[in-house]
Structures are given as C-alpha cells and as structure tokens.
Amino acid sequence: MGLRSVLTGATTTLTEPVDPRFELAALAVQDESLPLVFESVAGYPEVSAVTNVVSSRDRIASALGVESGDIVTALTNATTAPRELSAPMDAMFEHVADSPTVADYVPIPTYYAEHERQYIASGIVVAQDPDTGVHNLSFHRLMYDGDTDFVMRLVERHLHDIRTRTDGPLGVAIVVGVHPAVELAAATSGSPDMSELEVANALLDGDLATTTIDGLTVPAEAELVMTGQIRAETRSDGPFVDLSRTWDTVRQQPVVEITSLHLRPDPNVRVVVPGRREHAHLxxxxxxxxxxxxxxxxxxxxxxxxxxxxxxxxxxxxxxxxxxxxxxxxxxxxxxxxxxxxxxxxxxxxxxxxxxxxxxxxxxxxxxxxxxxxxxxxxxxxxxxxxxxxxxxxxxxxxxxxxxxxxxxxxxxxxxxxxxxxxxxxxxxxxx
Ligand SMILES: Cc1cc2nc3c(=O)[nH]c(=O)nc-3n(C[C@H](O)[C@H](O)[C@H](O)COP(=O)(O)O)c2cc1C
Missing domain, CATH: 3.40.1670.10 (UbiD C-terminal domain-like)
Structure with a gap:
C-alpha cells in the first residue's frame, strides 16, 4: 500500500497553478485539517504535490484503520511484533535521470521568508546497517544546494551511527511519498536491530510491497526515490524553521549527492511544511x-x-x-x-x-x-x-x-x- 491509497475521500484537489515558492506552503497552512492535492505546480507540468495527509490524529487513525484512541496501541503492537516483508516486487517508480539537477524534475518548496531556502522536509532516508544488515528509515531535512546536492541534517541517532561505522561515502535512498504507516515507522526510534520497514508492514497487516534499488530495500509504491551518497564534505545547513516554528541555528552538516532519480508516472510529490501539524504529529x-x-x-x-x-x-x-x-x-x-x-x-x-x-x-x-x-x-x-x-x-x-x-x-x-x-x-x- 502506498500514499495513493489514502488520497481518497475528504481530499481537496486544487487545479489552479501553484508556485512552490511560498504559495504552496501558504495554501497548505490556511487550514491544515484539509488534505490537499495540488494538481498543477508551476514549472512542473508532470507533477502533483500532496500535503496535510497526517495533519490530525483522526486522519492518521483512519489511514491505519483504527480508532483515534487506539493509535498508540497499534504502534506498540507493530514495534513489539514487526512483520517480515514479502519477497521484493517490481518497482512502481521508473528511472528518470542519472546525476540529475534535482530541481529540474521535482518541486522543492520554500516555506518561510526571512531566510529563504529550498527544503525537502518529507524525505525518508533508507540506509543499511553494515553490522546487522537491517535497513534504517529516518526523516532528515534536506536543504537543496543546487545541481545534485542536498545538505542533510543528521542528528546523532541511528543513521549517524551507521555512517560512522561505514568506510567511505554511505549509499542511501531518499524516499518521498509513501503510506502514512511507513512515515510513522520511519519517525520511530527503536533498538538498532528493529526494522522500520517491518514495523510499517505490521501496521499495514502485511500489505507493504517493497523493491530493491542500488542494493537497498525501499517501498515499491513510493512516488519519488533518489539514490546517492552521504559524503564526508560538510556545508552550512539552514537557517531552517524547526518544530518550534522558530529558526534553528546554522550547523555544518554532510552533503548528499544524488546519483539517480526515479518517479512514478504522474507522481504525487509529498510535501511536509516544517514546524506545522504534520511535522509535529510525525x-x-x-x-x-x-x-x-x-x-x-x-x-x-x-x-x-x-x-x-x-x-x-x-x-x-x-x-x-x-x-x-x-x-x-x-x-x-x-x-x-x-x-x-x-x-x-x-x-x-x-x-x-x-x-x-x-x-x-x-x-x-x-x-x-x-x-x-x-x-x-x-x-x-x-x-x-x-x-x-x-x-x-x-x-x-x-x-x-x-x-x-x-x-x-x-x-x-x-x-x-x-x-x-x-x-x-x-x-x-x-x-x-
Ligand atoms: C518531518 C520530520 C522531519 C525530521 N527531520 C529530521 C532531521 O532533519 N534530522 C534528524 O536527524 N532527524 C529528523 N527527524 C527525526 C527522525 O526522523 C526520527 O527521530 C527518527 O526516528 C530517527 O530514527 P533513528 O533513531 O532510527 O535514526 C525528523 C522527523 C520528522 C517526522
């Protein structure tokens, strides 16, 4: 199951063109309870954008097929009994470009004015632990730095640890636009041997389809997948608006270089506005x-x-x-x-x-x-x-x-x- 399975029912579709520079975010925060599909993103005729998918506990509950008061029980059950993945299947996304100038293919929004930066805040980074073989999933904000490059905010948790234990650049996949169960699993911190993909699969009763790309296991129904490497080089990250909706400090953070870009036909690029409801709930x-x-x-x-x-x-x-x-x-x-x-x-x-x-x-x-x-x-x-x-x-x-x-x-x-x-x-x- 993927993002598309929850874009039914009370979703509002906007057909007029929307600028990814501020306008998209402005519409998204007008009423965060409304899941929005932007069918026309200025400059990207092939692409739709989607936001406010998990902006309330009720919507998260409905995506997981449980009552609102039972979300915590569902998460507890899934982390205590993750479910083994089925054999990998064919990806629903297709290869689009190698070493891409990413902004030519996908809109990367700007949200806040004072220190204008283009960020993807909805990117889930997949990396394999060299010791356990387990795939780690975690959200990392990605500041677009032109051409193939992003600067990635890497707090000292599991991905940071995997990188420390890996010789040379770390190969990663960046996944955008997946089922909310995968997003919740990615935002969960467990022991290093916990597979967040298996947690998501448990939340979905075994319905998570995965595929393999550049040696990494990713959700097969993802809307956008980029593969690349976290390099040793660091650059300034931010300023960025974090969860508190105030400006975070600028830090030196690693560069991710994108080596290949894959999209589903008619992709729904998932947007999470930093500091707003979806970021907070996740x-x-x-x-x-x-x-x-x-x-x-x-x-x-x-x-x-x-x-x-x-x-x-x-x-x-x-x-x-x-x-x-x-x-x-x-x-x-x-x-x-x-x-x-x-x-x-x-x-x-x-x-x-x-x-x-x-x-x-x-x-x-x-x-x-x-x-x-x-x-x-x-x-x-x-x-x-x-x-x-x-x-x-x-x-x-x-x-x-x-x-x-x-x-x-x-x-x-x-x-x-x-x-x-x-x-x-x-x-x-x-x-x-
Ligand atoms: C929308 C969103 C954005 C996030 N951005 C970052 C980030 O930029 N850097 C980071 O280290 N963690 C970020 N996090 C938190 C991690 O994804 C989260 O703590 C995750 O569980 C870490 O997984 P790990 O413990 O397996 O490394 C973000 C979480 C969400 C939901």
Whole structure:
C-alpha cells in the first residue's frame, strides 16, 4: 500500500497553478485539517504535490484503520511484533535521470521568508546497517544546494551511527511519498536491530510491497526515490524553521549527492511544511508508546498520554490516569517528564478528560487546580534544544507539572461535568 491509497475521500484537489515558492506552503497552512492535492505546480507540468495527509490524529487513525484512541496501541503492537516483508516486487517508480539537477524534475518548496531556502522536509532516508544488515528509515531535512546536492541534517541517532561505522561515502535512498504507516515507522526510534520497514508492514497487516534499488530495500509504491551518497564534505545547513516554528541555528552538516532519480508516472510529490501539524504529529506520536510504557511502570492505571499539537507535539504532554491514591498524579507526571526529556510541561488529568482535547484539559485546569498545591516546578533541567526560551548558557530550563486531577479528599461528584441527556443521540440534520 502506498500514499495513493489514502488520497481518497475528504481530499481537496486544487487545479489552479501553484508556485512552490511560498504559495504552496501558504495554501497548505490556511487550514491544515484539509488534505490537499495540488494538481498543477508551476514549472512542473508532470507533477502533483500532496500535503496535510497526517495533519490530525483522526486522519492518521483512519489511514491505519483504527480508532483515534487506539493509535498508540497499534504502534506498540507493530514495534513489539514487526512483520517480515514479502519477497521484493517490481518497482512502481521508473528511472528518470542519472546525476540529475534535482530541481529540474521535482518541486522543492520554500516555506518561510526571512531566510529563504529550498527544503525537502518529507524525505525518508533508507540506509543499511553494515553490522546487522537491517535497513534504517529516518526523516532528515534536506536543504537543496543546487545541481545534485542536498545538505542533510543528521542528528546523532541511528543513521549517524551507521555512517560512522561505514568506510567511505554511505549509499542511501531518499524516499518521498509513501503510506502514512511507513512515515510513522520511519519517525520511530527503536533498538538498532528493529526494522522500520517491518514495523510499517505490521501496521499495514502485511500489505507493504517493497523493491530493491542500488542494493537497498525501499517501498515499491513510493512516488519519488533518489539514490546517492552521504559524503564526508560538510556545508552550512539552514537557517531552517524547526518544530518550534522558530529558526534553528546554522550547523555544518554532510552533503548528499544524488546519483539517480526515479518517479512514478504522474507522481504525487509529498510535501511536509516544517514546524506545522504534520511535522509535529510525525515527531510526537511515535514517542507516545514509549512514554506510556514508562509511566505505566510507575502508575499502572495510566490510561493515555498525548504530546499536544499546541506544545509542538514535543514540549507539552498530557497524561490521563485512573487515580487510586493521592500522589499518583505527581508520580505519573514525573515519570512522563523523565520518559521524554524534551517534555517541558506535563498536565495530569483524570480518566474523564480526553487528553487530546485541549479545551477539556484547560477545563480540568480551570476547575480542579489550585496553583499553590498542584503545580510543581523543576529548575535547571535539561530540555529540548528546540525551546528558544531556555537558558542557552547552561543549556537548562525549568520544567513544570500540573496535577489537574480531583483531590482524593473532596467529593468527586462536585467536579463531574454536567451532561445534557441524549446529546449523543440527536442529530441536527434530522431536524431540518
Ligand atoms: C518531518 C520530520 C522531519 C525530521 N527531520 C529530521 C532531521 O532533519 N534530522 C534528524 O536527524 N532527524 C529528523 N527527524 C527525526 C527522525 O526522523 C526520527 O527521530 C527518527 O526516528 C530517527 O530514527 P533513528 O533513531 O532510527 O535514526 C525528523 C522527523 C520528522 C517526522
């Protein structure tokens, strides 16, 4: 299964030409809940662009064929029981050019004005671990630097480690436009021997078709595949707008040289606007199963944990628990802060509050919190490098924990939300 299988139903198709320089991003962020297909990208008559595919938990759930509240369970099951891939099949993409001037074939958007740069933020890099043979998949922003070259942001995780253990340039495939299950798997960090392709295959019930290109296994239905090499040479990356929607610092990062470019006929080039909903969901959601497991060790009655979009799906978390004793909420909050070191604020709520509903969480804070008793601050902790409010001299910040659960010594019914009877059973359209 590929990207096309989810471009059905509530997708909005724009037929008027759109400029990849700012205009495409401007339309994408107008209403991020709308999956958009740009049928006409100025300068690229053969190519469509697609965005906002995974911009809400509901859309991700529907792509995975589960209920919204069950995404974390689906991810947990897939990472604990990855599914072996079927034999490689023929690719649905076709060879287009060797050593290409990439921007001649695919639109590479610019998103933000102050420091204009062309970036692909939707590229999944596939590389083989020289020791385990496992294929690693991970997203890496790619700044276009003319002709065949991109500068790739390489944080010190698995791909970085593979590169360190490889002699000479590292051969990679860059895959753009795949099923959301592959995107979620690529954004998941597991042990180095975990195959993200097999995780995606488990999420898709065994329906992930793969193929082999330049010795690497990639999704056969990918819309765009580039192969090339990560070279030893470094150049300046950025400035780039990261998850916090503020400008990241400029670093020296490795150059990737593209040696061959492949496209599906009538390709749908996948666009992720940096710092917006899709970027946030893809970063945050794969963290939730791990945070859930760690909180569960401390408070077994934890119900759900959500990294909230308002907090960049990275800096703020909400934990829903079934509270058994006073103190459970603070323990659950401390465990969540420890489980995800980038989390700066955690709110702990009772199980009657949906942690993914920011209005409901604020209502719990408004009606169940007294700041002198229920708010804890932890000073000089290490947080996310993306938080511009931290003390950059010491690299530390203050974390906080809000216990928004009902106190044990109070009448629980005093805090229950009054409901209108029958609200779930009546439908306006039936009365029109
Ligand atoms: C849209 C998006 C963009 C990302 N950009 C980068 C990036 O530029 N550099 C990076 O190292 N990680 C980036 N990440 C995070 C990694 O892809 C992610 O942490 C992945 O799980 C790392 O895999 P690994 O631990 O197997 O190396 C990005 C994630 C997403 C969802």
């Amino acid at each position: 970063m945050g959601l794969p963290q939730e199963p791990r945070i859930h497991r760690i909180v569960e060790n401390t408070v077994p009655t934890v119900q759900e944990i959500v990294l909230t979009p308002g907090g960049c799906s990275w800096l703020h978390g909400v934990v829903a628990i079934e509270k058994r004793t006073e103190g459970d909420a603070k323990n659950a909050g401390l465990a969540a802060l420890a489980a995800h070191p980038s989390m700066k604020r955690v709110v702990v709520v009772d199980e009657d509050i949906d942690p993914a509903d920011s209005d409901a969480v604020e209502w719990a804070i408004a009606t169940r919190v007294q700041a002198d008793e229920d708010v804890e601050t932890i000073e000089k902790a290490k947080g996310s490098s993306l938080d511009p409010s931290q003390d950059f001299e010491t690299g530390t910040l203050t974390k906080w924990l809000i216990d928004a659960t009902v106190p044990e010594n109070r009448e629980q019914s005093d805090f229950a939300e009054a409901t209108v009877p029958g609200v779930e059973n009546v439908h306006l359209e039936e009365y029109q």
